[in-house]
Amino acid sequence: MRVLFTFAGGNGHFRPLVPIARALNEAGHTIAFTGEPLMVPVVEAAGFTAFPSGPNLGSEGERRPLLAVDRDREDADLRDGFVRRTAPRRAEDVLALCGDWAPDLLVCDEADHGAMIVAETLGLPQATVLVIASGSLIRADLVDGALNEVRAAYGLPPQRNLEMAHRHLVLSPFPESFRDPRFPLPPTAHSFHPPVPGRGPVPDWHVEGRPAVYFTLGTIFNTESGDLFARVLAGLREVDATCVVTVGRLLDPAEFGPQPEHVHLARYLPQDGVLPYCDAAITHGGSGSLLGAIEHGLPMVLLPMGADQPHNGDRVTELGLGTVLDVIEATPDDVRDAVAEVLREPSYRAAAVRLRNEVAAYPPPGQIVPLLERLAR
Numbered sequence: 001m002r003v004l005f006t007f008a009g010g011n012g013h014f015r016p017l018v019p020i021a022r023a024l025n026e027a028g029h030t031i032a033f034t035g036e037p038l039m040v041p042v043v044e045a046a047g048f049t050a051f052p053s054g055p056n057l058g059s060e061g062e063r064r065p066l067l068a069v070d071r072d073r074e075d076a077d078l079r080d081g082f083v084r085r086t087a088p089r090r091a092e093d094v095l096a097l098c099g100d101w102a103p104d105l106l107v108c109d110e111a112d113h114g115a116m117i118v119a120e121t122l123g124l125p126q127a128t129v130l131v132i133a134s135g136s137l138i139r140a141d142l143v144d145g146a147l148n149e150v151r152a153a154y155g156l157p158p159q160r161n162l163e164m165a166h167r168h169l170v171l172s173p174f175p176e177s178f179r180d181p182r183f184p185l186p187p188t189a190h191s192f193h194p195p196v197p198g199r200g201p202v203p204d205w206h207v208e209g210r211p212a213v214y215f216t217l218g219t220i221f222n223t224e225s226g227d228l229f230a231r232v233l234a235g236l237r238e239v240d241a242t243c244v245v246t247v248g249r250l251l252d253p254a255e256f257g258p259q260p261e262h263v264h265l266a267r268y269l270p271q272d273g274v275l276p277y278c279d280a281a282i283t284h285g286g287s288g289s290l291l292g293a294i295e296h297g298l299p300m301v302l303l304p305m306g307a308d309q310p311h312n313g314d315r316v317t318e319l320g321l322g323t324v325l326d327v328i329e330a331t332p333d334d335v336r337d338a339v340a341e342v343l344r345e346p347s348y349r350a351a352a353v354r355l356r357n358e359v360a361a362y363p364p365p366g367q368i369v370p371l372l373e374r375l376a377r
Contacts (some may be wrong), residue, residue, distance in 0.1 A: 001029045001376050004103035005048075006115035007039075008082060008090055009057055009131075011219045012288045013109040014039060016131045016173055018046060019194040020107060023365035024372065034097055034115075051101070053093035054086060054114065066226025067306070068328045074306050075142055082111055083146040088153065090114030098122060105376040108165075110138055113147055116165055121154050125375045127169040133287040134311040135183040138162070169375055171368060174291060175358040178315055190371060193362035196295045199276040203244075205264045206277050211241040211343055214274050215282040218289055221305045222248035228303065228327060229256060232282065235335025236263055241343065244274055279349075280342050282335075285309035285316070285324075294321075297356035299348030301338045303327045320351040 005021050007013040014035060025031050032049040036056045043050035067073075091114035098106075098118060106119040107127045119126035132138055140161045148158040166186035173194050176185060185191075206212065215232060217225055229247060233256055236243040243263045247253055253265035271289075275281070275296040283289040285302040290312050293300050300322030304313040313324040323338045342348045 001105065001373065002101070002103045003029055003031055003105045003107060003372070003376075004094075004098065004101060005031065005033045005107045006053070006090075006094060006112045007033070007035045007109040007131075008054060008086055008112040008114065009036070009109070010039060011042065012286055013111060013131050014043065015288055016129050016194075017107060017109060019173070019192070019365040020129065020171060020368055020372075021048060023369050026366070027369045027373075032101060032103075034094060051097055053097060054090035057081075057086065062223065064224035066224060066228055066327065069304055069306065069310050069326075071310055074137070074310070077307075078111075078137060079142055079146045083113055083143050083150065087114035087117065087147070087150045091117045091150070091154065094118045095121065098124070105372060107171075107372070110165060113143070113150070113165070117151060117154055117156065120156060120164055125168055127171055127372060127375060128165050130170065130172040130174060130189075131287060132308045132311075133174045133178055133290050134180050134308060134315050135185075136180040136311045136314075137308045139183060169371060173359075174287070175294060175355045177358060178294070178319065178355060180311070180315060190368065191362045192365050192368050193359055194291075194295070195364065196360075197272045197276075200273050203273065203277060205242055205244055207242055211279040212277055213239065213241050213243050213280045213282060213339055213343075214278045215243065215245045216271075216289055217248070217284045217303075217305075218286045219248060221284050221286070221307075221309075223250050225305070231330065231332050232303070232335050233259065233263065234332035235339070238332070238336045239339050241279070241339070244269065244278070246274075280322075280339060282339065285312045287312060290316075291359075294352060294355045295359060297349065297353040299342040299352050301325065301335070301342055303330060319355070320347055321355070322348050322352075 005017045021031050033043045034051040034053040037052035038056045040050040094115045095118045105125050108115045109131050170189040172191045245265045249267050271292050281293040281298045282301045285304040302313045302324045304310045316322050322342050
């Protein structure tokens with residue numbers, strides 16, 4: 001079986017597909033990925049064949065100002081950016097790739113509407129992998145109208161309620177109880193548990209018996225964070241814990257100056273090597289960072305900036321998983337106090353452990369393989 005994995009966006013859209021791709025590869029199937037050109041080296045470094053398709057949506061290193069959260073702006077970016085502008089370009093490239101590579105099955109990230117249009121146009125079976133934890137950003141009332149405009153250009157009938165994304169098989173790595181109850185999983189959904197490595201070699205920053213906190217803004221939003229790193233670092237200087245901070249490959253840790261002994265800065269560290277040694281996570285609330293914290297049962301402090309992050313922040317607050325700070329208004333004292341609270345108050349940890357246990361009970365990716373094999377047949 002030849003399976004083409006498609007994604008529209010950066011790491012947050014690529015990484016959720018990887019466990020399924022590895023499981024299919026181990027079962028003897030032929031795998032390839034296609035995504036924006038900037039992501040081709042990342043996909044190849046993960047060990048997969050990669051083809052470029054569509055426009056680049058990520059940053060090539062340019063710094064952007066920090067903006068206040070504006071949900072209307074984020075909705076417009078999704079509707080007009082991911083659907084009206086990006087979907088047609090991705091559909092064109094993925095259609096040509098399918099003609100050359102001849103997949104038996106497409107596995108698409110839930111934001112890759114262009115690839116889904118190709119699957120429908122060619123009569124290919126399609127699985128959709130969810131990449132938005134809360135389920136409330138990519139929603140029918142926001143994207144169906146714009147998507148139907150693109151569909152019409154391919155001679156496809158109008159759809160509603162995102163029915164074509166959910167028509168065959170939907171795969172979710174997120175705890176179902178985290179999802180916004182207004183947007184339940186479709187009947188075709190199956191949850192799976194991405195493998196979570198245990199503790200690896202003890203990192204040199206680890207101090208036995210001392211709490212540790214991990215701070216990251218992911219791989220995209222770190223370049224549009226303004227003075228946020230400086231404010232959070234100022235707050236972490238006053239936290240009685242080991243603090244591990246990654247600023248991203250496009251920023252230089254040296255620009256933030258010398259740090260006290262308990263604060264450790266790096267461009268990049270593998271999340272799987274950091275989180276097992278941590279007691280809390282400070283993030284922007286992106287779905288990938290959030291899932292990592294959940295998988296390790298960690299309470300959170302969130303600083304949502306855009307995209308899915310404000311929606312995920314809503315659920316973190318509602319479920320008692322942590323606290324949410326305003327990305328513009330938060331002071332170093334606010335950061336210090338929020339971190340101290342989630343470390344001190346056991347209810348946050350208990351809520352995170354409940355979700356960790358929920359995810360751990362899901363089947364591993366290997367048990368999803370037969371579903372995909374039957375779908376392809």
